[in-house]
Amino acid sequence: MFLYGNFENLVAEAYNQFSGNTVKPGVQLTLRPLRITDMFSKALVFAAIGLVHVAIPSGLLAQGSAGTVLRPVRITTPPKLDGILDDEAWAGEPLPLDGWSSYNPMRGEAPAEKTQVWIGYDNEALYFAFRCLDTQPEKIRTTISRRDNAFGDDWVGLSLDSSRAGQLAYHLFVNPSGIQMDALQSGSTGEDFAPDWVWQSAGHVGADGWSAEIRVPLENIRFRSGTDVRMGVLFWRRLSRTGVSASWPEMTPGKWVFESNAIVSFDELQSRRLFEMIPSATFSGNQARSERARWNSTRARGDVGVSVKYGLTSAVTLDATVNPDFSQVESDAFEVEVNQRFPVFFSEKRPFFMEGLGLFNLAG
Incomplete structure (x- = not known):
């Protein structure tokens, strides 16, 4: 099998065939016979097409990234x-x-x-x-x-x-x-x-x-x-x-x-240093009925917690929490689950888990 022209011309010809466009005027084809094997010729054409496919979008990306x-x-x-x-x-x-x-x-x-x-x-x-x-x-x-x-x-x-x-x-x-x-x-x-x-x-x-x-x-x-x-x-x-x-x-x-x-x-x-502190204090009491019409004594419980967010640098944030009070987080929206064949997922609203959320949401 014979291929004619040098590698640059081959790229131009591949671009013309697969994109429907025409190379710019001034490109000269130097007809020079080059004997290669059938397998190598296919690989060469495929590589040329690949270069055209990669090079064109990269120019568009550069133009878009420059912008106004x-x-x-x-x-x-x-x-x-x-x-x-x-x-x-x-x-x-x-x-x-x-x-x-x-x-x-x-x-x-x-x-x-x-x-x-x-x-x-x-x-x-x-x-x-x-x-x-x-x-x-x-x-x-x-x-x-x-x-x-x-x-x-x-x-x-x-x-x-x-x-x-x-x-x-x-x-x-x-x-x-x-x-x-x-x-x-x-x-x-x-x-x-x-x-x-x-x-x-x-x-x-x-x-x-x-x-x-x-x-x-x-x-x-x-x-x-x-x-x-x-x-x-x-x-x-x-x-x-x-x-x-x-x-x-x-x-x-x-x-x-x-x-x-x-x-x-x-x-x-200049970036500003982020500092947030959310203290919390809750009190709860509960009773249990061991026998009919009889309740045991009330058991009281108090909880204290704190959440801290501190920006160490513009790219690093320290997020820490001790005994967080998630009872004050926005409740999940009401969803009708009648004849629902798929599980229902709710958005994450807990403050401690919001920083860097995109790092843990993987594609797919």
Whole structure:
């Protein structure tokens, strides 16, 4: 069997056949006979195709990881979290976020309504403001519901990859009533709505749409201090009356948060040392009935415990607990199990087990 051309030409030819595209003008084929065995020729063609398959996505990943660099402003007076964007922090122009694009139910369409975003920060927290313009404000849907249960409403939010490691991202969403929805995005296991981060939010419905404010305390996110701290960010908005969800930057097919986010650069941002202590004290008493109409004496019992969370560094957190009181943890939601053939799983809500939750949730 004969193959003609050198290895680079073989790669180009394999790319043309399997992708339907054409190599760039200027590629010259030098016809030079090369006698090789049939088995080796198949291996060579397969290797060439493999190189094309690997090289093309890697270029796209590099382009997506570079992204747009956003420069937030350092604010001197923290905004009042009431959902009304009349604070000094939001007096400037919004970020130049052109190119919002839908991802559900249709992909790649320009949204019908405009969304404006501001970012600010100080030594205590990161601040985000959203103005969601709406030509039909009377059709804005909002409810007062439990946490993580307002995805049927209008909502807006962001995904923050604070360490830019491409492994974890914080999802923070809010509806026009200020109801929070949050999740942890892991590159291996996907979204987990069990964690409930400590952050503040507020919403307000006006004559031209609605607005929202979000405050993220620095001690609750993981990042490395420095003069140019860079994080990945992606913004979201859902318009409930049309059922359309859009994002900025655009999420291209086959990619997710870590490959689609833009870069936000903070000047002189220092991480804050995390310290939490939750003491607990409980008292209980019980009686037992050994004979009919007779109870034994009451047996009283007291329990004291404490849970401590301390940030040793921006990447290492000490979590310790002694005799934890899990009776105060949010109870499991009611589930109907009639004719249920599969086991019911509940989200983890115990504080001690929330730190580093993604390390123990393995894919599959």
